[in-house]
Structure formats: C-alpha cells, structure tokens
Amino acid sequence: MRKITCYLFLILIMLTVTGCGYxxxxxxxxxxxxxxxxxxxxxxxxxxxxxxxxxxxxxxxxxxxxxxxxxxxxxxxxxxxxxxxxxxxxxxxxxxxxxxxxxxxNYQLKKIATALKQELYEITGFHADGVYVSYGEYGSTNEEKNGMIHTFYDGENLAEILQNESSRAVISYVNHPVDQIPVSEVSWKTGVDTMLLVDYESQEAYQSVCQPYYNLTGWPIENGIEDQLYLVNGYRVVNAGEDSYMKCEKKIQDDIILITEKPEERVDLEKSVLDSPDNWNGNGFIDAKQVADAYDVETGSAKVYVYFPVRKLNTKDVDRAQLVKQYQYQGRTCYDNIISRVTDDGRYIHGIVYTRDELEIKISVFVDQK
The missing domain is CATH 3.10.450 (Nuclear Transport Factor 2; Chain: A,)
Structure with a gap:
C-alpha cells in the first residue's frame, strides 16, 4: 500500500510539473x-x-x-x-x-588545434598522431561547445588564448618517448599546462582506441587510460606543477597480460582452483558460472592491471563477463567480483587487482547465468 501511495504521489508531481509549461x-x-x-x-x-x-x-x-x-x-x-x-x-x-x-x-577551434599541433612539432621535431584540446567557456570535448571564446586568434596569440581559457590537451604518439618531451617549453610556448602524453606501441594500437582523449575535461585527466595500458609503452601526466610518468612494461603468462605501476615489481601467475562459484552469488552475481581457468597471483605490488584474453573464455556472453577474486583476509575467505570492462579492440577483459593486506589471491572470469 505504501509503494502504491508513493507511485501515485510521484505521478501527481509529474503531472503538475508538465502541466505548468511556459x-x-x-x-x-x-x-x-x-x-x-x-x-x-x-x-x-x-x-x-x-x-x-x-x-x-x-x-x-x-x-x-x-x-x-x-x-x-x-x-x-x-x-x-x-x-x-x-x-x-x-x-x-x-x-x-x-x-x-x-x-x-568556436569558429577558430580547428585552426587553434592545428596551430597547437604545429607548435608541438616545432618543439619536439616529431609529429603527434593525435592532438585533442579542450578549452573555453564550457570546458567540453563536445564539438558544438568546445572552444567557445571571445578572443580572436591572430596567429600570434596561441599561448595567450590557451593559457587564459583553462586548456587541457591529450597528445598521442607512436613509439616516441614522451618522458623526454620538454613539457616546460611546451607549456610556455602553447599555454597548455595540463596535458596527458601517451606513447602507443604501434599505429594499429593507437587506431584501435575509440576515445584517445580519455578524461580530457575532468580530473584525473588520465582517467580511463587503464583500460588500454596494454597498448602503450608509457604515459605522462603534467598538471599544476606535477609531472609523473608511468612505464607500461608488460608481463605475459598464458596470454594474460599483467602490468604493475612500477616495472620492477614482480608479478606471477600459477594455475589454481577456486572454491564453488556459488560463493560469489549475492556478491555481484545471482547464478555465477566460472568460464576461465583460475590462477594464483603472486606479487609484491599493491595494484596489478590484468588483461584476460576473450578468446580463452568458455562463453559467448563476453559483455557480461567479469573478473573475480578469491582471497584470505584476517583469517577468512572472501569472494569479490572485480569491476571489469572489455577493451576497445574486443580482445581482453580488463580489471584491476588490488592486493592490500590480502593473502592467497586467486583470479578467474565468471558470467551470471541469470
């Protein structure tokens, strides 16, 4: 009865609001x-x-x-x-x-983006495969609202415009060491002081990414790049005086790609056996089914990026597949599902394994049969 009353109240509100109009x-x-x-x-x-x-x-x-x-x-x-x-x-x-x-x-949006790309070439001597810039009143990558400014670009005031208009840029290269780019000079000459520089391992890798500008209008600017780390040699984030670089050194076992935040951190897999899938029901699953081999994860890293090959899954329901984790914590066995996504090229299920104070970590892939 209480639910019915709530529904009727909501309908009354909607009718009242829609009935007003201008x-x-x-x-x-x-x-x-x-x-x-x-x-x-x-x-x-x-x-x-x-x-x-x-x-x-x-x-x-x-x-x-x-x-x-x-x-x-x-x-x-x-x-x-x-x-x-x-x-x-x-x-x-x-x-x-x-x-x-x-x-x-934003009539000059393309002209300003082209000028930025040319300036980058003059500074680095290397052509960027992609330069995405967001600036202006709305701070958006939406073509209709990006680059909305009052100032006229006269060919000489690029740095002034991009400095004053809260610009951000994602700059993509193929096999070019982005950790060696003189970002201070880039900021000074272009006015862009918030940037993500990505070094893809091949042209094919770069072209397979659907949205290579990642989280250009939000923070952190690199949010989303973890889905594609297996395609890059490394990436660099520059913002508010901070400058960090992550080298993506891949470790591959049974075609599973593993990446740690520090290349020297050890990570190994060994085939294992999980407890019954029923233990995951009620924790992200209604009727869990294991569709891949299970592995013990041995590592000293606090975070491991895992890319599990889709072709090794015993299911066609790839979109609903999820990485899972079994581990020991404070003397008890825990069962978690890991937030997982299919990579843009459709080849891997990706998720992040956090180790914290956990022991005997095991991973696999499940689907929900319901």
Whole structure:
C-alpha cells in the first residue's frame, strides 16, 4: 500500500510539473530573445571575422535547475546559435536581451588545434598522431561547445588564448618517448599546462582506441587510460606543477597480460582452483558460472592491471563477463567480483587487482547465468 501511495504521489508531481509549461510572458520573452539574438549573432561574427554567416539553428539558453527534471526551465536571455560559413559549422552564444556584439564562438577551434599541433612539432621535431584540446567557456570535448571564446586568434596569440581559457590537451604518439618531451617549453610556448602524453606501441594500437582523449575535461585527466595500458609503452601526466610518468612494461603468462605501476615489481601467475562459484552469488552475481581457468597471483605490488584474453573464455556472453577474486583476509575467505570492462579492440577483459593486506589471491572470469 505504501509503494502504491508513493507511485501515485510521484505521478501527481509529474503531472503538475508538465502541466505548468511556459507562461505567456515567458513565451513572448523567448521569441524576443530569439529575434534579437539572431541579429546580434550575425553582427558579432561580421564584426569579429568580417564575413556574413548563415544561421542553421537557434535556441534559447535556459537555466539548469539541477538533477530534478524541469520541463519548462526559465530562459537566461542568451541564445545558442548554430551557424555555417563556406561549409564550416560553428557555434555562437550571445545575449538576446538587447542589441550587442559581445558573444563567444568556436569558429577558430580547428585552426587553434592545428596551430597547437604545429607548435608541438616545432618543439619536439616529431609529429603527434593525435592532438585533442579542450578549452573555453564550457570546458567540453563536445564539438558544438568546445572552444567557445571571445578572443580572436591572430596567429600570434596561441599561448595567450590557451593559457587564459583553462586548456587541457591529450597528445598521442607512436613509439616516441614522451618522458623526454620538454613539457616546460611546451607549456610556455602553447599555454597548455595540463596535458596527458601517451606513447602507443604501434599505429594499429593507437587506431584501435575509440576515445584517445580519455578524461580530457575532468580530473584525473588520465582517467580511463587503464583500460588500454596494454597498448602503450608509457604515459605522462603534467598538471599544476606535477609531472609523473608511468612505464607500461608488460608481463605475459598464458596470454594474460599483467602490468604493475612500477616495472620492477614482480608479478606471477600459477594455475589454481577456486572454491564453488556459488560463493560469489549475492556478491555481484545471482547464478555465477566460472568460464576461465583460475590462477594464483603472486606479487609484491599493491595494484596489478590484468588483461584476460576473450578468446580463452568458455562463453559467448563476453559483455557480461567479469573478473573475480578469491582471497584470505584476517583469517577468512572472501569472494569479490572485480569491476571489469572489455577493451576497445574486443580482445581482453580488463580489471584491476588490488592486493592490500590480502593473502592467497586467486583470479578467474565468471558470467551470471541469470
């Protein structure tokens, strides 16, 4: 009865919210913002770049009220305008409340990214295979919102723009020692002082990664790269005066790839036997089934990156496969599932084995039959 009451209450709230809609005054204001914003956007681009651009789409910007859905969010007075010039799409945000030419846009996003790539080449003498940069008002990798700034790039002020606009970059190389790149000079000449530099082991490895800019707009910037460490020779993170490098030295046993944070740390596998899969039920599984050999993990490392080959799994249900761990902790046997993902190339199930104060660690791969 209590559940039914809650559902009815939620439905009543939804009907109340959706029934409100925009007031007549708000609708009139939005039409006024759109009309003035259309004129402002065209004048802003004409004044900044000297050309007339076509408007493809125009919407009123609205307040983001938070996690609760707002079906009629109040307009801010700004308009978001999608424009085009000679086949090139770009975005403009400008106020539609009054006549003005004080907007932001990303018409020069590609030009600035190309200039950054060229500057990197002049500094390092080596072509980067990929340069992804995020900067501007929204700090996004979304093409419509990335690079939204007011400043005009004149070919000489790259460092000024990227320094002032909270830029971040992910720079990808193939077989180039990123630990030897003079990052201080890169920051000084480009204005980018937060960067992830990745050295892939081959062109094929780089091209197999679906999103090689990782967590470009968040922190840590390298978040997500652990899924692909088996494809890289090493990576380097530079941020707020800190500079760290991780060398990804691979240890391979039974086609399973193991990587530790420090290459000198030992890690070995030996075939073993797990307790009954039933012990994992209720802990990430409803009806657990073992679909791979089990292994003892011997290591002095606090963290081991494990890449288990998909082709060695006794299941076609790869998307639901998970690494599991059995271990001894304070005199009792524990059974955990490990957060696991399939790598972008579909060849491995990946997860991180944390050792902490655990003993007799064993790993395998399970699927849930339910």
């Amino acid at each position: 007031t007549r005054e708000e609708k009139k204001a939005m039409k006024r913002y759109e009309k003035q914003g259309r004129e402002n956007a065209k004048n802003y681009i004409k004044e900044k770049y000297g050309f007339d651009a076509a408007i493809k789409k125009l919407t009123c910007e609205t307040y983001n009220s938070g996690p609760v859905p707002d079906f009629s969010p109040s307009p801010t007075g700004n308009v978001f305008v999608k424009m085009n010039y000679h086949g090139e799409d770009f975005s403009v945000v400008i106020s539609g409340e009054n006549t003005n030419t004080d907007g932001i846009d």
